[in-house]
Amino acid sequence: MRGAVARAFDAPLRHDEKAWAMILERFSRRNLPMRESNRRQTLIPQGAEPIYNNYGTAPGFAIPACDGRPALIALPGPPREMKPLFEEQAVPWLRSAFPVAHCQRVLEIHTAGRSESDLNEVVADLFGARPDVNVAWLAGGGMVRVRLTLRAATAQALDALREEMRAEVVRRIGEEDVWGYDDETLPDTVGRLLAERGLTIAVAESCTGGLINAALTERAGASAYLKRGFVVYSNDAKVEMLGVNPATIEAHGAVSGETAAEMAAGALRAAGADIALAVTGIAGPSGGTAEKPVGLVFVGIATETGVETHSYRLGGERAMVRQYSTARALDLARRRILREWTAPHTR
Amino acid sequence: MRGAVARAFDAPLRHDEKAWAMILERFSRRNLPMRESNRRQTLIPQGAEPIYNNYGTAPGFAIPACDGRPALIALPGPPREMKPLFEEQAVPWLRSAFPVAHCQRVLEIHTAGRSESDLNEVVADLFGARPDVNVAWLAGGGMVRVRLTLRAATAQALDALREEMRAEVVRRIGEEDVWGYDDETLPDTVGRLLAERGLTIAVAESCTGGLINAALTERAGASAYLKRGFVVYSNDAKVEMLGVNPATIEAHGAVSGETAAEMAAGALRAAGADIALAVTGIAGPSGGTAEKPVGLVFVGIATETGVETHSYRLGGERAMVRQYSTARALDLARRRILREWTAPHTR
Numbered sequence: 245m246r247g248a249v250a251r252a253f254d255a256p257l258r259h260d261e262k263a264w265a266m267i268l269e270r271f272s273r274r275n276l277p278m279r280e281s282n283r284r285q286t287l288i289p290q291g292a293e294p295i296y297n298n299y300g301t302a303p304g305f306a307i308p309a310c311d312g313r314p315a316l317i318a319l320p321g322p323p324r325e326m327k328p329l330f331e332e333q334a335v336p337w338l339r340s341a342f343p344v345a346h347c348q349r350v351l352e353i354h355t356a357g358r359s360e361s362d363l364n365e366v367v368a369d370l371f372g373a374r375p376d377v378n379v380a381w382l383a384g385g386g387m388v389r390v391r392l393t394l395r396a397a398t399a400q401a402l403d404a405l406r407e408e409m410r411a412e413v414v415r416r417i418g419e420e421d422v423w424g425y426d427d428e429t430l431p432d433t434v435g436r437l438l439a440e441r442g443l444t445i446a447v448a449e450s451c452t453g454g455l456i457n458a459a460l461t462e463r464a465g466a467s468a469y470l471k472r473g474f475v476v477y478s479n480d481a482k483v484e485m486l487g488v489n490p491a492t493i494e495a496h497g498a499v500s501g502e503t504a505a506e507m508a509a510g511a512l513r514a515a516g517a518d519i520a521l522a523v524t525g526i527a528g529p530s531g532g533t534a535e536k537p538v539g540l541v542f543v544g545i546a547t548e549t550g551v552e553t554h555s556y557r558l559g560g561e562r563a564m565v566r567q568y569s570t571a572r573a574l575d576l577a578r579r580r581i582l583r584e585w586t587a588p589h590t591r
Numbered sequence: 592m593r594g595a596v597a598r599a600f601d602a603p604l605r606h607d608e609k610a611w612a613m614i615l616e617r618f619s620r621r622n623l624p625m626r627e628s629n630r631r632q633t634l635i636p637q638g639a640e641p642i643y644n645n646y647g648t649a650p651g652f653a654i655p656a657c658d659g660r661p662a663l664i665a666l667p668g669p670p671r672e673m674k675p676l677f678e679e680q681a682v683p684w685l686r687s688a689f690p691v692a693h694c695q696r697v698l699e700i701h702t703a704g705r706s707e708s709d710l711n712e713v714v715a716d717l718f719g720a721r722p723d724v725n726v727a728w729l730a731g732g733g734m735v736r737v738r739l740t741l742r743a744a745t746a747q748a749l750d751a752l753r754e755e756m757r758a759e760v761v762r763r764i765g766e767e768d769v770w771g772y773d774d775e776t777l778p779d780t781v782g783r784l785l786a787e788r789g790l791t792i793a794v795a796e797s798c799t800g801g802l803i804n805a806a807l808t809e810r811a812g813a814s815a816y817l818k819r820g821f822v823v824y825s826n827d828a829k830v831e832m833l834g835v836n837p838a839t840i841e842a843h844g845a846v847s848g849e850t851a852a853e854m855a856a857g858a859l860r861a862a863g864a865d866i867a868l869a870v871t872g873i874a875g876p877s878g879g880t881a882e883k884p885v886g887l888v889f890v891g892i893a894t895e896t897g898v899e900t901h902s903y904r905l906g907g908e909r910a911m912v913r914q915y916s917t918a919r920a921l922d923l924a925r926r927r928i929l930r931e932w933t934a935p936h937t938r
Contacts, residue, residue: 461800473822
């Protein structure tokens, strides 16, 4: 690739010694054997600005546009290197190389419990209604987010437009179905609600097999609220770890509202948490019956005021059923926390 | 989009009544309210073949190439609909619309414990060495896979070429560092090794927070081998769920080989499993010190023959540290199972 760029831009390759020093440092720190190919990675075209790589070995580089010849940014291929280097170095480089005449930003509003066509009805008249606002929505993970692309002449005007549109869309959707904005994730929101209130949670998972616990620990700081997690894929584990009555499983099945309720109550008790979530369902592809088809999922939520259960009939293949179950369970926890523990409005 | 296609292909839109019947059936089964926009989804251009959607509402369609005009396939946008419809309907349609003169397939060989530059040295001379084999590698999740694109005149010759190249590459890399092929995942492999031997596993997770349990339950059938999972993000949970000695945490820290060893031994005992994995580490971004930096991870593995611990110094941000830790732990389990329980070679 380097060679092709060098030819296309008529710029001979040179070794970048700072990139080489970074590679040497990286290998010695990790005690890894050096390869000849690592030296070749430090070749970049003359006149290019190096993009130093804190995430791997090969540096990237940027060649400014000149005299009708386009600009070029080359980044290492692995997404774990390319993505942060793009954000941290390529975007600032592009901003300075290509200044823009107006300000633009995207506002994403995350919803739960609403379908795409449902949201369509609610915000349809905003589509194309004004030139400075572009509305779209995106579905994913069993939830829909509304994406507003906003344009204004100044940063201040853009902030005002953002707040105006945010308030308008949230008013139309209803506050209770909006759980966050932009890069926020549903587990972030649940974690924040728990942390703000000094609450702890326990999570018992059968069909989701650890996904809800994994989601709640995505960001640092979860040790403040994630009391304990139980992965109870087998009936034995449900009985022994959570104290589910074997007679309940016998009478109603491991996938039932009754079992979900006992799992949640048992997790609450065993962990000494303020709130407990429990999920049991048929993720598929096998294990479904006419009465209990693939996609049938029960979520139990327990607090000291009592246990509630919800059932869902989710579509899609195994991974989707597990992902949707995780989102549904976290959203139920969010609604229950807001209902049961009021706290100062923080946004 | 439909309208644009209709204009570009000069094909007026028509309602597809089978697609409409499918939408009606879907909504009544789920008891969802019908929207006007759903009716519009059933419009497809005259002359197009409908691609019926079992995963959502909007159907796709395919327009054959004709008289210099290109073919077109339109699929609904959500990946959970688009991907299976592409595999199940678009690919067969393309195969019949555009028959090919030679056979081609990709063989991916999954490795663990080897770096990219390491594998480069081992297979470099295969690059461009013959016209019917194209070699590349891809890094992801802390592991590298070698991708061979193979071409032959007949399906039989292609099978022979696949086996020849597979054996050659595996011989060069070494069998113990190859854990699977093509669509296999590392948790699949670990699950298969456990199931073949009638073994059970327990997994205790601190910094990975449920990811290893979630990985082991990605495919159906995990109840045969996943005995119990423990998410022990807090010190309390480590002590109370796994019997870790508080003095061990006090003396060596929650992130230490000593704690990882006690976690693994405790999980083995509490679950009555044949093998137990335990992970504790500093996923970041905060919590690192000079002595124990972000990315430091300890994995404990216990069987009745004893406990071993391994430590890693992983790069990247929080999500990467958690993902790499998951891969390292599963790979250690794979190696330990193969070492401790020999079984008939099944590949």
